[in-house]
Amino acid sequence: MPISGKTRVVVHLTYPAKHLRTPEFFNPLLERLGYDGVLVPWEVSPANLATAWEGLRGIENLAGVIVTVPHKLEVAKLCDELQGTARLLKVCNVAKRLPDGRFSGRMFDGDGFVGGLKKQGHDLTDKRVLLLGAGGAATGIAHALLAEAIQELVISNRTPAKAEALTRELRQMFPGRQINAGPADATGFDVVINGTALGLKPEDPLPLPVETLAPGTVVGEVVMNPDITPLLSAAAERGCVIHKGAHMITGQIDLLAEFLFSKTGV
Ligand SMILES: NC(=O)c1ccc[n+]([C@@H]2O[C@H](COP(=O)([O-])OP(=O)(O)OC[C@H]3O[C@@H](n4cnc5c(N)ncnc54)[C@H](OP(=O)(O)O)[C@@H]3O)[C@@H](O)[C@H]2O)c1
Structure with a gap:
């Protein structure tokens, strides 16, 4: 599906980003499932995570954030709610942006x-x-x-x-x-x-x-x-x-x- 003004964005937060393989699996899957979305890696250092996160709250076409090393524990703290294993472990690898800019975290690893x-x-x-x-x-x-x-x-x-x-x-x-x-x-x-x-x-x-x-x-x-x-x-x-x-x-x-x-x- 071509990227358009309706495309919803998923940010992959990681540091460093060069080892990342999720986009090669995730973007074709979105296409197969018929979702109008795109996953983009964001290389954010731990020192800049909180600032980047505050910015993400205001991005209205953001579907959510996938999280890998070294951010899983910190992102769990930045989420406004955690569900399932994420709540139990206080660690999350995905956070969905809710319409009001809050984030709901889950852990699927x-x-x-x-x-x-x-x-x-x-x-x-x-x-x-x-x-x-x-x-x-x-x-x-x-x-x-x-x-x-x-x-x-x-x-x-x-x-x-x-x-x-x-x-x-x-x-x-x-x-x-x-x-x-x-x-x-x-x-x-x-x-x-x-x-x-x-x-x-x-x-x-x-x-x-x-x-x-x-x-x-x-x-x-x-x-x-x-x-x-x-x-x-x-x-x-x-x-x-x-x-x-x-x-x-x-x-x-x-x-x-x-x-x-x-x-x-x-
Ligand atoms: N395939 C996937 O979908 C997927 C998903 C998630 C994560 N991962 C991979 O999983 C790995 C771990 O991620 P994580 O989130 O669990 O990281 P983490 O929370 O930082 O844990 C790292 C683990 O590795 C151990 N470790 C690190 N350096 C070591 C060393 N030099 N010698 C012995 N043990 C060492 C740590 O032991 P200590 O407790 O002693 O520090 C700890 O048990 C990463 O490589 C990540 O890329 C893959």
Whole structure:
């Protein structure tokens, strides 16, 4: 659909922007769904976020804002209301501009990751899952995993106190489930997920010792640039089943589009 005076704009707030892949998935989706909208990356540093946000309140043809690193926690604070997982986690990856200039935030990262796994045919029932990371993306994924019938979740993080705090919170929310903090060791796990930022920069170390990965283990990524991260490449060499970071966005773009554009919402 050609851009016209009726086109509604979605701003993608991120910093830096060069790694961004959402526009390549989101704009064709809007076209397919018949929504007259366009997604445009905005590279905004944390120091300028609050000023940029105030400006966005007055943009009347703004459908909303998609948010990635490093703004998810701050944008949750800038929103006027949070719904669902965003309210629970105080973190959001999308905010809809309401007609009066207020913003309503949601968090679809976790649902996107798990939805992406399911779309690729991975069944999580009774699986032992090792999740690396305890930041925004990993926290959302942990919640979405526990909404499935997994057998056990172990969370491993560079800063162990954050993994321990997250597991305590999750145990309260999901009583009776097996949820623990632990080392970055894939021995005995069916599914291993890199929920850290490691893999984005060429000099990054691997997020776990790959010699602990057994053939057949499903190894998933949140990092989607590069498409095949060093972890996925090493896992494939060891006979693991790899699951790219891009599936996390393809697993949630329908939800993002419906939230921002549909009259009925999601
Ligand atoms: N594919 C998608 O659709 C999608 C969606 C959302 C996010 N992501 C990706 O997910 C990644 C994480 O995003 P986020 O929002 O969760 O960020 P975040 O809240 O800043 O969390 C970063 C996580 O990475 C860990 N980490 C960072 N540097 C590390 C290092 N040098 N060694 C070990 N661990 C390190 C952090 O550990 P500490 O707690 O110890 O600092 C923390 O667990 C980003 O790469 C982002 O691009 C992808």
